[in-house]
Amino acid sequence: MNAPAETVVRVDGAAKKFCRELRRSLWYGLCDLGRELAGRPREDALRGAEFWAVDGVDLEVRRGECVALIGHNGAGKTTLLRMLNGLIKPDRGRIEMHGRVGALIALGAGFSPVLTGRENVFVNAAVLGASRAEARRRFDDIVEFAELGEFIDSPVQHYSSGMFVRLGFAVAVHFQPDVLLVDEALAVGDIAFITRCLNRIAELRRQGTGVVFVSHNEMQVREAAQRCVLMHHGRATPYADVDDAFRAYGSLADRNRRDVDAGYVHDGVVRITAARIGPRNGGGRLGTGDDASLELDVETDAACPAAELHLRVWTPQGQLITELRPLARGQRFDLPAGRSRVVVDIDDWPLPPRRYRFAGGFRRDGEVLGWSRDLAFVDVDGAGEAWLGEGLVMLRASARLVPGTAA
Amino acid sequence: MSAERHTRRLNVTVYSPAPGLGRGGTLLADMRRDLARSGGLAWQLAVRDIRSQYRQAALGLLWAFILPLANTAAWLFIQRAGIVKLAPTDLPYPVYVFTGTVLWAIFMDAVNAPLQQTIAAKPMLAKINFPREALILSGILQALFNAAVKLAVLLAALLVLGVNPGPAVLWVPLAVAALILAGTTLGLLVTPVGILYTDVGKGLPLVLQFAMYVSPVVFPPPAGGWGAVVFALNPLTPLLLTARDLLVGSAPAQVLQSVAVSAALLVALGGLWLVYRLAMPILIERMSA
Incomplete structure (x- = not known):
């Protein structure tokens, strides 16, 4: 081996x-x-x-x-x-x-909508190169894996998209x-x-x-x-x-992203001229578990009352991690004409070491006042806290063994 | 189980830009292998299509001969009303035109099958690797099934009309198979380009309509003039005449010609199968483009 x-x-x-x-x-x-x-x-x-x-x-x-x-x-x-x-x-x-060679590419390709799941299993198996005998041998496993129950004898046009994909996948992985x-x-x-x-x-x-x-x-x-x-x-x-x-x-x-969208949207009433994120006590890089703060430099031509701040944190691959909406607590800003600064404090940064992207800006009752997809980027260090897992958030956790107990 | 899988000798498939024709021996071996492999799949696809087709149609099997029936009615009207002067036929005209239109419908099914099957399977072709021959075979199986339904009705109708084919009827399947062979060959000829350009699919019915009038379908071959030459050169003429003669119990006059045409068609079909095979990867590239 x-x-x-x-x-x-x-x-x-x-x-x-x-x-x-x-x-x-x-x-x-x-x-x-x-x-x-x-x-x-x-x-x-x-x-x-x-x-x-x-x-x-x-x-x-x-x-x-x-x-x-x-x-x-x-x-x-x-x-x-x-x-x-x-x-x-x-x-x-x-x-x-x-x-x-097996392929999980077009699940359920070759399914005929008016035929039943059972009939389609045999057609699909043949498409994937399995003999009828092999298909018959695997049939029960396939139905069990797809969790279709009695729907196996209904026409697949009545399946939900989830059922359709489940059946397609089940056929594909059983050879x-x-x-x-x-x-x-x-x-x-x-x-x-x-x-x-x-x-x-x-x-x-x-x-x-x-x-x-x-x-x-x-x-x-x-x-x-x-x-x-x-x-x-x-x-x-x-x-x-x-x-x-x-x-x-x-x-x-x-x-x-920069190629596609080089910054700010676009003739907004509120312009975000700069954004910085880092440790709240200043200096160095942000680490997991640190208190962070995000500063937005804002510029408006005229006073702009009751602006709502919306922020989102993304992975660079475009997976949304969380949304920050101070409005949920009824918070609105009366932005004065000219320059001002908005500071957002984030306590106890809970996300594991990697790069993050902030998007966001100001709105009022659904109207966009000023917005940017690439407000700020931050590389989070693991220095503050040993990070041993994978995933989107870090939970502070410890485990202990309790001997001699049973439910 | 896994140990056995590890020691098994695996087939190695190689994909490279080299033209398929450069690999003569392997190519023929691959074709033979894929033809054998596609039998079961073709059967499954044919059963699937036939079932779906009839399960969603209230008239079911009736659709198999509604078109020839309508054609027959139209031509009977044209003849009876004297709109077109038709040469007299040996057979009663209703028998002549009904056998002709049914045989022609069988031929048309076979012509349309390869292109139709391949286009309908585009989503599968673009994503799954299965022996492409199965689509053509499935089309042939469906044409055979539809032909059997039509022949059953036709034979019943002939008996009602007082025509008894006698023992010669046993040869009818062979004659009809020759018609399906001719249809499949023509269909396969137009398929590669037909997949790229929809013009082919649109133009095909026009060409077939014209072909019907230079074949002995609704009127007999002209006795002389350039029309007679066209009919004589048309390879469908002996096939249709032989099939009709067998159906009505008269001695077929063009058996030798039919056999010769069928043999030539078989050779052509082999060549077109090769073309289809070589063309498929190139066409699939353009399907998703």
Whole structure:
């Protein structure tokens, strides 16, 4: 077992180009078709309106390993996954897939709405390459996993979206693949079901399946993956450590946001000219457990009564952590004409070490007076408090054993 | 279980930009393997489509021959009213036109199947890797099923009209299979481009309508002139004539031609299957673009 596990996915310099315009794209498709049928190699150079969606990616996945692909929308994750799945051919490079490939990509694709769940299980199993005998053998497990009960004999058009996805997932994970591709499949469904899915993926992994996992959900990636590949504009950077990968992704996320939205909204009545966040006693970096304060420099042309302050704290990946709304306590500010400063005190900073983004501004009865998506960024240190877990918030906790008690 | 999985020799699949035709031997082996693998799936898909189709239609199986029935009625009217002067047929005209339109409807089903099946499966094609042959096979199975329904009704109607085909009826399935072969071949020919450009799907009915008038469907082949040449060159002519002769119990006059056309169609179908296979990854790229 000490020898490195067998490789099940090997990608060498894979690249794929796409076209931005539909009409040209169709025409290029026709040209490619002609070349393929004439036995000529593919056009290697970029044609007009084309770009490299995946640009020279290397990747190796071994048995029992889960590698996560992270990155922005449009970074090339799904395109890479589709090449691994053999749906589209690479324009450059080489991809080697060992054994049976399973994909959790289009859950329930091939379901017919008027057929019952039972009938669709057999159709879907056949689509995924399982024989009818194998499907029959697994049928009870599938129904149990999907928790459909008697709905299994109703037409799937009467299913809720959750039931639909549960059945699709159940069919997909009950046939032992050597490689499993997962693309945002767990974006729907309730927490209990997602947990069972992640457990099932872990179980397949223990049995020797190699997993490639695409998700925007940091928690799911941390739960499922041992290694990460960060994709950006079609290029891939491997990280042996998931934390490192997310740190790098976080700084990408900041830069990207700046590109999209370079600051303030926009002819507001109230302009936030500067924002700072740090330890309340001044100096140094904010640590978990410290008292913090956020200062906003504000400028208005005319006096602005009854302004409500709204603030939100986000992870750089765009996950909302919390909303601060002093208005909930009936607090409004009468902003004078000219410059002023608003100070927000946050006691006992409860969030673990990482980077955070503040968004927010002023409103009045639903009207936006001035707003910014990137009000301030703060890197929180772990110096003040040892941080041993994962997750969004830190609970101060200690555990003790009470011997000899029973319920 | 896991130990066994570890020691098993795994099939390795390689994807590269090299053109598929460059891999002659492997390509043929892959085609054979995928054809074998797609049988079960094709069956499942065909059963799924047939069930869904009839479960949501109040008239159910009736739809299988409403179109030929309507066509027959129209042509009977045209002939009886003397709107168009038709050459006399050996058979009573209602028998001639009803057998013709039913056989033509069977052929049309088969022509439409490959493109229809492939377009309907776009969401699956774009996301799941399954043997693409299954779609074509499923289309053929559905065409066969629909043909069986139509033939059953047609035979019953013939008996009512006083036509008894006799033992020759046993050859009818083969003749109808040849028609479905012709339809599938034509359908598969237009499918790759039809997936890229919707013009093909829109133009196909027009072409088929014209084709119907140069085939012995609603009137007999002209005896002379350039019309006779067109009918003689039309590969559908012997197939339709043979099928009709067998259905009404007369001796088929164009058996040899039918066999020759069928053999040529089989070869063409093999070539088009190869084209379809090579085209699929390229077309799927453009589906999601």
